[in-house]
Amino acid sequence: MEHVGQAVNPKSFTLLEVMRSVQSVLQRTYANKSYWVQCELARISLHAQSGHCYLELIEKNENAILAQLKGIIWADKYDSITEKFKAVTNTPLAGGMKVLLLCAVSFHPVHGLSFNITDVEPSFTLGEMARMKNESVARLKTEGLFDKNRRMKMPLLPKRIAVISVETSRGYHDFMTTLLNHPVQYAIQCTLFEAILQGENAVPSLTRAMNNIHGEIENYDAIAIIRGGAGDAGLVCYDEYALASVIARSALPVISGIGHATNETVVEMIVHKNCITPTAAATFILDKFDVQNQSISETINLIHQSTKEFMGYQKQDLSNFSSLFCLLVQNRIERSSFNLKSIHAAMPSHVAGFLSFARQNLFPAVNIVLNVKRFAGHSVFLNELICVSATLQQVMAVRIASSVEELSDSIADLSEALRLLSDKGEQINHIEEKVKLLDPVNTLMRGYSITRMNGKAVTDADKLIIGEQIETELANGVLISTIEKKN
Amino acid sequence: MEKKKTYEEAYEELQEIVKEIESGNIGVDDLGVKVKRAGELIRFCKEKLFKTEQEVNEVLKNIEK
Amino acid sequence: MEKKKTYEEAYEELQEIVKEIESGNIGVDDLGVKVKRAGELIRFCKEKLFKTEQEVNEVLKNIEK
């Protein structure tokens, strides 16, 4: 390009002149040449009337756009290019895609520089998409978001569902119909949050919807992203980190029912539950209710049955117990009764035994064998007494006999008295003899006589006076004389 | 019977009475008393079972409505 | 018999009387007394058993209903 700058009235060119000059320079270099260019498809818009497709191509790094250029797919090429692209990538050309385009540089004084796009290499985009997807996954994992929603607890009854969908969409219809047509009418309440679910605007739209839901999170149990009936195109957004991270951070478990036939998107990977279709999503929710409903029914039955069993067991137990108890008590009574009867029955023999034993102890001398009958001992005692009595009698007899003998001796001794008497008699006889000998009669018998005067024997004649009377005693007779003379 | 007695307590006391009778360490005097007591306890348990069953049935009937 | 006597006490006393009679260390005077006493004790025990049995049977009958 030539320098045209002059201070005063400089040499100047018309705009067209310059543009033509630029055009010729470019044509010289780029005419009839095409290049495969890697770029990002920032925007794509089809002009409905002309059928031409206008693209906005950019190259950027993290911070800034480094290059930017318009591109045009002429109507005659558009169909073949988009068909080719879709056939491989399973998604239409859409903003945000990395693409490899066959470009011819064209310059038009009015429209400026642009690429005339004549072909596309869809496999490049596919690779780029896969790369982006991998990057999203890797980043989510790094940030600990990948499992975050999946790990969240789904309420047993996800009753209040915040549905992100489009009211008129087939997917939403399917979802709601499935819920409503379920044979059991559970109290599932759905609140619709409308959002763009595909294409370039999907990410901000979905993010907004998520934010709205989180603004009243206490009213919801779960979020369902429901899409369907719009084909498989424009789902690249679901691989994007931006969207995936928002969903992963959700405070509620997210159910996805995006409904497509392509590979699982990143969002679908990280949601709590990914259902292939909206119907499946509704069924998933209904299943939860069915499971609980079933579980409650089963619980009721279980309680019924368990209680019945329990009560039955308790009743049986008590009944068994009662029977055992009765048996025990009866046994116990019988035992006591038996013991008492035994003692009672043994009593007579005890008594008899006692008496027999007592006999041996009390009076060993009387060793009489007796029948050990009841109160045989009685006769033992009696015998004992009779024995004593006999002993007494015998001892008595001996004693009395000895006394009698003693008395007899005494009697014999008494006869001594007779001997004594005869001694005395002899004594007397002896004295009698003596007296007889000395008796004066004996002298008189020999002729002597005794003369008495006044009764006194006269021994002296002088004492006599003549004339007095004297008595003369002879052996036989007495003479009375008078004294006549004295010699 | 004391009002506050639970089925468990009653049942336990019953078991103890049975154990006592089984062990043989119970006199005839006690036996009468214990058996009377056991009778009361059994009656109490039966009534409690009956009442519990009724309550339970009532509850279950209401659940199914 | 003293009113407060238990079956056990009566039975024990009875056992002692039997032992005493068996041992023979008892006089004839005591024998009569002891046997009389044994008679009383046996009657007492029998009555007590009978009463206990009746009571127990009453209780058991009611239990089994």
Added chain:
Amino acid sequence: MEKKKTYEEAYEELQEIVKEIESGNIGVDDLGVKVKRAGELIRFCKEKLFKTEQEVNEVLKNIEK
């Protein structure tokens, strides 16, 4: 039933009661109480299943009056 009770809590409590009853490790005294409680829990769960939160709250509010 307490207002704040969630279905989860109710369900869990219910399951525990069922487990307890099933295991048999429950007294007769407890059984009545537990079954009654189970009845309440079941009613609560059913309401949760079939009635909207507003309805449930309405019911609970009426119960508590």
Added chain:
Amino acid sequence: MEKKKTYEEAYEELQEIVKEIESGNIGVDDLGVKVKRAGELIRFCKEKLFKTEQEVNEVLKNIEK
């Protein structure tokens, strides 16, 4: 005979009397008295035995009723 005399006492006295008489250290006067006494004791013992037997039989008979 004194009323309170027991069989044992009577029997013992009887034994002593027999011993005394056997020993010979007893006068004729005493002999009579003692033997008379022995007779009384023997009669007493007999009666006591008879009475005891009757009592025992009575008791045993009554027990068996």
Added chain:
Amino acid sequence: MEKKKTYEEAYEELQEIVKEIESGNIGVDDLGVKVKRAGELIRFCKEKLFKTEQEVNEVLKNIEK
């Protein structure tokens, strides 16, 4: 004879009399009296013996019945 005299006393007196007589130191006057007395004593003793024997036999005879 005095009524209260015992056999022993009588026998003793008898023995003394016999001794006196045997010794010879007894007057004739006394002799008669003493012998008479001895006769009485012997009769008394004999009777006493006889009576005692009879009594004893009577007593013992009754026992054996």
Added chain:
Amino acid sequence: MEKKKTYEEAYEELQEIVKEIESGNIGVDDLGVKVKRAGELIRFCKEKLFKTEQEVNEVLKNIEK
């Protein structure tokens, strides 16, 4: 003779009389009296002896019956 005189007194007197007479210092009058007295005494003694003998025999005879 005085009635109360005993055999002993009589016998003594007799002995004295015999001694007196034998001494010879006695007059014939006294002698006669003494001899008479001695005769009386002898008779008395003899009678006494006889009587006593009879009595003794009587007693002995009776005893042996």
